[in-house]
Structures are given as structure tokens and as C-alpha cells.
Amino acid sequence: xxxxxxxxxxxxxxxxxxxxxxxxxxxxxxxxxxxxxxxxxxxxxxxxxxxxxxxxxxxxxxxxxxxxxxxxxxxxxxxxxxxxxxxxxxxxxxxxxxxxxxxxxxxxxxxxxxxxxxxxxxxxxxxxxxxxxxxxxxxxxxxxxxxxxxxxxxxxxxxxxxxxxxxxxxxxxxxxxxxxxxxxxxxxxxxxxxxxxxxxxxxxxxxxxxxxxxxxxxxxxxxxxxxxxxxxxxxxxxxxxxxxxxxxxxxxxxxxxxxxxxxxxxxxxxxxxxxxxxxxxxxxxxxxxxxxxxxxxxxxxxxxxxxxxxxxxxxxxxxxxxxxxxxxxxxxxxxxxxxxxxxxxxxxxxxxxxxxxxxxxxxxxxxxxxx
Amino acid sequence: xxxxxxxxxxxxxxxxxxxxxxxxxxxxxxxxxxxxxxxxxxxxxxxxxxxxxxxxxxxxxxxxxxxxxxxxxxxxxxxxxxxxxxxxxxxxxxxxxxxxxxxxxxxxxxxxxxxxxxxxxxxxxxxxxxxxxxxxxxxxxxxxxxxxxxxxxxxxxxxxxxxxxxxxxxxxxxxxxxxxxxxxxxxxxxxxxxxxxxxxxxxxxxxxxxxxxxxxxxxxxxxxxxxxxxxxxxxxxxxxxxxxxxxxxxxxxxxxxxxxxxxxxxxxxxxxxxxxxxxxxxxxxxxxxxxxxxxxxxx
Numbered sequence: 077x078x079x080x081x082x083x084x085x086x087x088x089x090x091x092x093x094x095x096x097x098x099x100x101x102x103x104x105x106x107x108x109x110x111x112x113x114x115x116x117x118x119x120x121x122x123x124x125x126x127x128x129x130x131x132x133x134x135x136x137x138x139x140x141x142x143x144x145x146x147x148x149x150x151x152x153x154x155x156x157x158x159x160x161x162x163x164x165x166x167x168x169x170x171x172x173x174x175x176x177x178x179x180x181x182x183x184x185x186x187x188x189x190x191x192x193x194x195x196x197x198x199x200x201x202x203x204x205x206x207x208x209x210x211x212x213x214x215x216x217x218x219x220x221x222x223x224x225x226x227x228x229x230x231x232x233x234x235x236x237x238x239x240x241x242x243x244x245x246x247x248x249x250x251x252x253x254x255x256x257x258x259x260x261x262x263x264x265x266x267x268x269x270x271x272x273x274x275x276x277x278x279x280x281x282x283x284x285x286x287x288x289x290x291x292x293x294x295x296x297x298x299x300x301x302x303x304x305x306x307x308x309x310x311x312x313x314x315x316x317x318x319x320x321x322x323x324x325x326x327x328x329x330x331x332x333x334x335x336x337x338x339x340x341x342x343x344x345x346x347x348x349x350x351x352x353x354x355x356x357x358x359x360x361x362x363x364x365x366x367x368x369x370x371x372x373x374x375x376x377x378x379x380x381x382x383x384x385x386x387x388x389x390x391x392x393x394x395x396x397x398x399x400x401x402x403x404x405x406x407x408x409x410x411x412x413x414x415x416x417x418x419x420x421x422x423x424x425x426x427x428x429x430x431x432x433x434x435x436x437x438x439x440x441x442x443x444x445x446x447x
Numbered sequence: 448x449x450x451x452x453x454x455x456x457x458x459x460x461x462x463x464x465x466x467x468x469x470x471x472x473x474x475x476x477x478x479x480x481x482x483x484x485x486x487x488x489x490x491x492x493x494x495x496x497x498x499x500x501x502x503x504x505x506x507x508x509x510x511x512x513x514x515x516x517x518x519x520x521x522x523x524x525x526x527x528x529x530x531x532x533x534x535x536x537x538x539x540x541x542x543x544x545x546x547x548x549x550x551x552x553x554x555x556x557x558x559x560x561x562x563x564x565x566x567x568x569x570x571x572x573x574x575x576x577x578x579x580x581x582x583x584x585x586x587x588x589x590x591x592x593x594x595x596x597x598x599x600x601x602x603x604x605x606x607x608x609x610x611x612x613x614x615x616x617x618x619x620x621x622x623x624x625x626x627x628x629x630x631x632x633x634x635x636x637x638x639x640x641x642x643x644x645x646x647x648x649x650x651x652x653x654x655x656x657x658x659x660x661x662x663x664x665x666x667x668x669x670x671x672x673x674x675x676x677x678x679x680x681x682x683x684x685x686x687x688x689x690x691x692x693x694x695x696x697x698x699x700x701x702x703x704x705x706x707x708x709x710x711x712x713x714x715x716x717x718x719x720x721x722x723x724x725x726x727x728x729x730x731x732x733x734x735x736x737x738x739x740x741x742x743x744x745x746x
Contacts, residue, residue, distance in 0.1 A: 185648075
């Protein structure tokens with residue numbers, strides 16, 4: 077059975093936000109936001125900078141108090157509890173390691189504050205250091221560690237307290253790309269091993285897609301969409317989400333015909349209407365947008381036998397080794413991205429700049445959006 | 448590595464400067480401290496005179512002795528003056544630390560746009576002569592001074608307090624004068640401290656007080672040490688403040704030195720006092736330098 081506690085309404089969430097609003101002066105950073113996060117989830121909050129995701133996380137940690145609304149943990153209001161007393165720990169973006177303490181003492185810091193017995197502290201610190209592979213660095217100070225090692229100390233220091241909820245604020249932002257990818261998988265492994273609930277805040281959509289069970293896409297203090305990575309990619313609710321997650325071409329047009337499950341969309345003058353399959357056809361005469369993922373669009377010189385095919389001119393070719401992305405300009409100036417994998421070595425060499433080409437896709441390849 | 452003559456000269460210049468302007472005078476004072484008092488001008492003997500030839504030089508060195516140093520150990524006045532200086536400098540340093548840390552902490556926590564102005568205010572007293580500022584304290588502390596008038600007006604006291612010419616006045620003077628030297632280094636360490644460290648401490652279960660003692664205080668230690676040395680070292684040799692505010696019963700080595708030089712005109716003994724003071728200061732100065740070095744390496 078797949079892990080999807082959010083689908084069963086009988087499940088109690090671990091964390092529930094009810095109409096949470098946060099104002100700084102006249103500025104509303106978070107606007108009446110409601111959200112449920114379940115036990116053992118790896119939940120990502122994704123959004124561009126300034127969307128309120130950090131504020132949201134700081135409210136969960138207790139560094140900010142909501143201006144309105146409540147935050148429940150296991151059904152109990154968390155708002156009046158100060159950060160020091162919450163069963164929530166945070167891994168800071170800057171890591172915030174104590175520079176005057178060794179790795180070991182940094183990790184033991186939180187346990188000492190709770191008054192955990194000495195022997196238990198030593199055991200738990202040893203265990204967690206083994207988990208994050210820091211055993212050899214126990215006596216080092218933070219400034220004698222590499223970026224990746226510091227990141228692991230920060231993670232261990234927060235995890236050793238066995239929080240009900242672990243918050244990670246851009247945890248991999250300071251690492252270079254290769255290390256970041258490795259660490260993403262490490263993080264997932266650790267989360268699974270411990271069975272803990274993680275909430276990660278990031279602006280990196282790839283990172284969010286990789287690690288999380290569900291993603292909340294935020295925009296201007298509101299939730300744009302909360303769903304699984306697959307759903308967000310294949311079935312975005314809005315143009316914002318479609319555009320924010322992955323590459324996309326968005327075509328704007330008028331709805332001409334709308335019958336059960338199928339819609340005609342007039343995008344180009346003098347050309348055939350585009351056929352789109354959708355569960356919720358908008359009324360005819362309204363504006364609608366078709367979101368097309370480049371890998372679902374084909375490109376060819378001869379007119380193909382497909383549900384939708386339009387003629388255009390190759391404007392640009394981005395060769396990435398394994399795949400090539402063609403930017404094809406249509407008669408009305410809009411650009412469609414088509415991606416082809418370079419399976420054969422000289423494959424597609426016949427298409428080059430300024431060629432007249434057909435781009436085509438099936439009627440269920442794209443998503444029709446009305447917002 | 449081969450250096451050109453110009454490079455060598457450039458490196459030699461500061462050493463030359465120290466040689467001429469520090470080591471030279473030091474040797475002269477050392478020599479005077481080994482001489483005897485004489486009713487002459489200058490008031491000591493022997494005088495260094497090359498006209499006597501080699502025999503003259505030999506005679507000159509034969510006349511130098513440690514008499515004055517022996518005398519310093521015999522008369523309890525000097526030992527007491529040294530000890531009293533250490534005590535006054537020590538206590539003043541502690542008081543300055545407590546006040547200075549509070550000010551530095553408040554500065555570092557003030558809104559960012561206010562900080563330059565506030566730091567400016569800490570430095571501002573330096574624009575007025577040190578001497579004049581100490582004189583100003585006489586106007587505040589004397590029997591009919593501002594402070595007594597104010598306290599009488601408030602009805603806190605029935606008759607004026609005697610503050611001038613007491614050790615209290617000396618402490619007030621030293622703490623006031625040296626406060627910026629304590630505030631600035633501590634402020635520098637507090638100001639660059641990452642605020643998320645305190646959030647991390649809170650997140651890991653520390654109260655605000657615990658976070659202060661476990662995180663803020665240890666991290667500001669370099670500033671505290673630098674501030675303490677910067678106050679303690681000059682305070683030991685302080686002369687102006689005890690002279691103007693302390694009256695006759697405050698014994699400090701700087702004042703004793705001045706009296707020997709200018710009132711008693713006993714240059715040899717005064718020089719001996721000065722040399723001993725220097726030796727006394729070498730210990731904290733060396734400690735201070737070692738601490739600064741350690742910090743450099745730690746960076």
C-alpha cells in the first residue's frame with residue numbers, strides 16, 4: 077500500500093494549521109492559511125523568495141506568533157508554547173552551530189538542557205553521530221569541518237532530541253550541486269529510518285520533488301496547491317504551479333466547443349482548434365490555458381498523425397547531451413518547447429535552426445487551466 | 448628570499464624607531480635608577496663622561512648599584528603603593544566590565560540603523576581632553592557639587608556626602624575614563640554574533656538566561672579579555688585620576704612616582720619605581736598579547 081495518510085479523512089493530522097495569518101505591520105506574510113501535515117510525512121513547502129514560507133516555518137518553530145488562527149499539534153494548540161518547550165526542532169539555514177563547542181557538545185546541547193541522564197546522552201549522541209557519519213569528527217570544532225559535515229552536525233543536533241516534527245530551513249542551500257543531490261537521498265534515508273516527520277522549506281523545486289511525500293506550493297502568503305510531486309507536475313491547478321514546477325509551455329486560447337471530457341481551444345487564427353481532454357470543461361467562450369510539458373510534445377518535419385499538430389519554425393535548440401529541447405515559434409509568436417531524448421547518436425540531426433517543423437501532441441498530453 | 452636594500456630599510460625603520468624612542472629612554476631611566484642622588488643638576492651621580500677615557504668608563508660602571516631597589520623593598524610605602532594600585536586597577540576593571548558589558552550588549556541589540564550613532568556617543572568623550580573631563584568630576588563630586596545638590600534636592604540625603612578625595616572618587620574616575628575601552632571590544636564581538644545561534648539555543652530547550660551564559664558569554668570572551676586588559680594595564684599606572692580625585696590617602700604607584708620625581712627630586716629612586724612598575728606591567732601585557740595571538744590563529 078502506498079503511503080498516503082492525507083487521502084483518508086479518518087486520519088488525525090500531526091500538525092494542523094487553521095486559518096493562520098501573520099502580519100508584519102501592514103504587510104501580510106501569511107494569509108489565512110490552512111494545512112494538515114501527517115505523521116511520518118516528508119512535507120515540502122516550496123515557493124519563490126518572499127512567498128511567506130520561512131515565516132510559516134518560524135511559526136511552527138515558535139519564533140513567530142500567528143497574528144490570527146491557530147496551530148495544533150496532536151490536536152493541542154501550540155501557539156502559547158515557547159520554542160524551548162515545543163517538541164519541534166529546527167535545522168537552521170545557516171546551521172547555527174555553536175562555534176565554541178565541539179561536534180559532540182553541539183549535538184549534546186539540547187539533551188543537556190532537558191536534563192537527560194549523562195549515560196543516555198552519551199549513547200544517543202554516539203548513535204546519531206554514527207547515523208550521520210560524524211563519529212570521526214566528534215572532537216572537532218565547527219570551523220574545522222566542511223560544509224557537508226556542518227550540515228550533518230546541524231541535522232544530528234536537531235534529530236537527537238527526537239522531535240515530533242523536524243523543520244529544515246533550506247537545509248542544502250549552502251552545498252554544491254553534486255553534494256546536494258547525494259545529501260537529498262541521505263536525508264530521505266534518515267527520515268525513513270527514524271520514521272520522523274520532516275517539514276522542509278525550499279525554493280528549489282527539484283529538491284522538493286526529490287525528497288518529499290507532498291509539496292505545498294506557496295505564493296504571496298497563500299497556498300497555491302498542496303499535492304504529491306507527481307500530481308503537481310501532471311495535474312497543476314494553476315498556471316503559476318505549472319510554471320513553477322518544471323518546464324512548461326502555456327498556450328492561451330478561447331474555448332470554442334465543450335462537450336463531455338473534451339474541449340476545443342482556439343489558439344491560432346486560421347488553424348484547427350486544439351483538442352484537449354479534461355474532467356472539468358470550462359464553459360464555451362471563456363479564456364483558458366493549455367499547459368504542455370516539453371517531453372510530451374514531439375517534433376517532426378513531416379506532418380504527423382496526432383490529435384494536435386501545429387506548424388512552426390525552430391528558434392533555438394538546447395542540447396543537454398541526453399536530451400535536446402527545441403524552441404519552436406508559432407505563427408502568432410508564441411513558443412512551444414518540445415523535448416526529444418537523443419537515443420540514437422545522430423538522431424534528429426536533420427532538424428536544425430530555422431527549419432519549418434510540426435510540433436504535435438495527443439489530446440491527453442496537456443492540462444487545461446482556467447486560472 | 449633576497450631582499451633589496453630598499454626592502455631591508457623599510458623593515459628596519461620601525462625597529463629603528465623603537466630602538467631610538469623606546470629602548471634609548473628605557474636605558475637612560477634604567478641607568479638613573481642605578482645611580483645615587485646628588486645635589487646637582489641633573490640631580491644624580493655618576494654622570495656618563497667619555498672624557499675620562501677607558502678608566503672613566505670603568506669608574507662609571509663601578510658606581511652603579513641596586514641601592515634604590517633595596518630601599519624600595521625596605522620602605523613599606525612602595526610595596527603598599529604597588530599593591531594598592533593592583534587592587535584599585537583590579538576592582539575598577541571588574542566594575543568597568545559589568546557596566547561596559549551591559550552597554551555593549553544594549554548597543555549590539557539596538558536597531559541596526561541606531562548603532563553607528565550609539566557607538567559614536569561612546570567615543571564622543573574622547574573629543575574633550577582627558578584632563579578636563581577628570582576636572583569636571585570634581586565639580587560633580589565635591590561637597591557643594593552637582594551630585595550632592597541633586598541628592599539633597601531629592602531629599603535622599605540630609606547633608607552632603609563626602610565623595611571627593613576618597614577611594615570611591617578614584618573608582619568613579621577610572622571607571623568613567625576607561626569605559627569606552629571596555630565597551631568597544633565587547634561590542635565588536637557581540638555585534639558580529641550570529642543571532643540564529645540564540646534561536647538555535649532556544650529551539651534546543653534553553654531559557655533566555657541559559658542561552659546567555661551558554662552561548663553569548665563564551666562567544667564574547669575574546670572581547671571581554673581584550674577590554675579587561677585595555678582597562679587594567681593603564682589603570683595600574685594611572686596618575687591623573689588619583690591625583691585629582693583621590694586626595695592624600697589614596698595610594699597609587701603612579702602618584703608615588705610623581706611625588707618622588709617632582710616633589711622630592713629623587714630621580715634615581717623615582718626611576719627605580721618606574722622600572723619596577725614596568726616589570727609589574729609586563730606580565731599582563733604578555734598575557735594580553737598571547738591572547739590576541741591565539742585569537743588571530745583561531746580565525
